[in-house]
Amino acid sequence: MAAGYVEILRARHAARLLVGTLVGRLPNAVAAIVVVLFVRAEGGTYSLAGALAAVYGVANAVGQPVLGRLVDLHGQPRVQLPAAVVSAAAMTVFALTGLEPIAVAYAAMAVAGLFTPPLEGGLRALWPAVLRREEQVHTAYAMDAVAQEVMFTVGPLLVTLCASLWSARVAVVVLNIVGVLGALSVVVSPPSRAWRSAPRAAHWLGALRSRGLLVLLGAFLFVGMALGSIAVAAVSYADGHGGDAVYGWLMAAIGLGALVGGSVYGARRWPGAPERRLRVLVGLLALCYLPLMLMPGVVAMVGLTAVAGVFLAPCIACAFVLVDRHAPSGTVTEAFSWLVTTFTVGASVGTGVAGPVVQAGGALWGFAVPGAAGAVSLLVLVVAGRVLAAPAGGGVVAGSPENDPNRAVEPRFSSGDRA
Known part of the structure; x- marks a missing residue:
C-alpha cells in the first residue's frame, strides 16, 4: 500500500x-x-x-x-x-x-x-x-x-x-x-x-463559468453539511454517554476512518471514469452515515463513526481530479480554492441546521441530517451526470515554453496549468 x-x-x-x-x-x-x-x-x-x-x-x-x-x-x-x-x-x-x-x-x-x-x-x-x-x-x-x-x-x-x-x-x-x-x-x-x-480567457466569473465545477461545488456543499452536522449531533450524544471525553473519541474516530479510507483509496489505481466513481463514493458515504442513528453504546458508536469517515477522504481526492478536469484554462488554483470554500461553508451550514434539529428532536434526528445531506449530494451528482461527463479540458499536449529550456513538448492530462 x-x-x-x-x-x-x-x-x-x-x-x-x-x-x-x-x-x-x-x-x-x-x-x-x-x-x-x-x-x-x-x-x-x-x-x-x-x-x-x-x-x-x-x-x-x-x-x-x-x-x-x-x-x-x-x-x-x-x-x-x-x-x-x-x-x-x-x-x-x-x-x-x-x-x-x-x-x-x-x-x-x-x-x-x-x-x-x-x-x-x-x-x-x-x-x-x-x-x-x-x-x-x-x-x-x-x-x-x-x-x-x-x-x-x-x-x-x-x-x-x-x-x-x-x-x-x-x-x-x-x-x-x-x-x-x-x-x-x-x-x-x-x-x-x-x-x-495556463492562458485564460478574461471573464468576471473566472472558474465559476464552468458548469462541471458548479455541479461539484453544489454536491460538496452538502458533503460539508453532513460533516458539520455530525459534530453537533455527536455533542448531544456525548452529553448522555460520558461527556467531553466521549465526544473527543467520536471526532477522533471520524478522522481515523477518513485517514484509513484515504490511504487505501490512494494506494491503487481505480478503473473507470472519475465522475462515476465519485457517485459511488458519495453514495457509500451517505449510506455509512445512516447507522449513526442507531446510537448504540460508546464503544460501538465509536466504531460506527470510524466507518462513517471511511469514504470522506476518497470523495475529496476524487473530487480533486474532477476539479482539475473542469477548471477553465488558467483558473486551476481558483477552482481548487472554490472547492475548499464551498466545503467549509457547507460545514458551517450543517452546524447551523443541526443545532435546532438536535434541540427539537435530540441526537437521533441530529444524526439523520448527515444521511439526508449525503443523499442530496448524490442526487446532485446523478442529475448532473452528463455535465460532469463532459469536462471543459481533456487530455492535451501542452508545451512548457516559459520554464523548459529545451522547449520539450510532453503529454499532459490537464490544460489547467503548465510548469
Whole structure:
C-alpha cells in the first residue's frame, strides 16, 4: 500500500511541498480552537469566541477564491507569501491587543481570515508539474487528503501544548510564525517559482463559468453539511454517554476512518471514469452515515463513526481530479480554492441546521441530517451526470515554453496549468 506514496515522496520537491503546505496551513486549521482558548483566557465568553471565529471563517471563505484567482494571474510567490505575512500580522495584533477595543479584535479576525493564503489549492496546482504522470497525481491527491486528516488531528494537540507550556497568547503568535515559515518554504521552491497558470480567457466569473465545477461545488456543499452536522449531533450524544471525553473519541474516530479510507483509496489505481466513481463514493458515504442513528453504546458508536469517515477522504481526492478536469484554462488554483470554500461553508451550514434539529428532536434526528445531506449530494451528482461527463479540458499536449529550456513538448492530462 505504501509503495505508491513512497514513490511520490521520492519525487524531487514533493515532500518539501507537501510538508510546507501542511505547516503553512496550520494557523488556518486551528484558528477556531486558538480563538476559543485565547478568548477564554482573556475572560471573554463562549459567545464572543464563537462570534470572532465566525468572522474569521466568513472572511476566509471570501478570501480563498479571490486570492486563488490572484495566484493564477500573478504566480504563487507574489500572492502566497504576502498574504501569509498579512494574515499572521493580523493574528499577532489580535494576540497583543486582546479583546479591548473589541472593534480591533473583530477587524483583526476579518483581515486574518481574508488573507489566509490559498496554499491548499496552490499545492494541487503544482502536483502535475512535479509528478508528471496522471496516475501519480491522482495518488498525490489522495495523499493530500490523508495528510489533511493528520493535520487536523495533530494541530489541536499542538495548540493545547503551546497554551499549557506558555499561554494562549504565545500560542497564537508562535503558530502563525510557523505558518509563515511553511508558506515561505513553499514559495521559494523551484516548482512554485516556475509555475505559471495556463492562458485564460478574461471573464468576471473566472472558474465559476464552468458548469462541471458548479455541479461539484453544489454536491460538496452538502458533503460539508453532513460533516458539520455530525459534530453537533455527536455533542448531544456525548452529553448522555460520558461527556467531553466521549465526544473527543467520536471526532477522533471520524478522522481515523477518513485517514484509513484515504490511504487505501490512494494506494491503487481505480478503473473507470472519475465522475462515476465519485457517485459511488458519495453514495457509500451517505449510506455509512445512516447507522449513526442507531446510537448504540460508546464503544460501538465509536466504531460506527470510524466507518462513517471511511469514504470522506476518497470523495475529496476524487473530487480533486474532477476539479482539475473542469477548471477553465488558467483558473486551476481558483477552482481548487472554490472547492475548499464551498466545503467549509457547507460545514458551517450543517452546524447551523443541526443545532435546532438536535434541540427539537435530540441526537437521533441530529444524526439523520448527515444521511439526508449525503443523499442530496448524490442526487446532485446523478442529475448532473452528463455535465460532469463532459469536462471543459481533456487530455492535451501542452508545451512548457516559459520554464523548459529545451522547449520539450510532453503529454499532459490537464490544460489547467503548465510548469
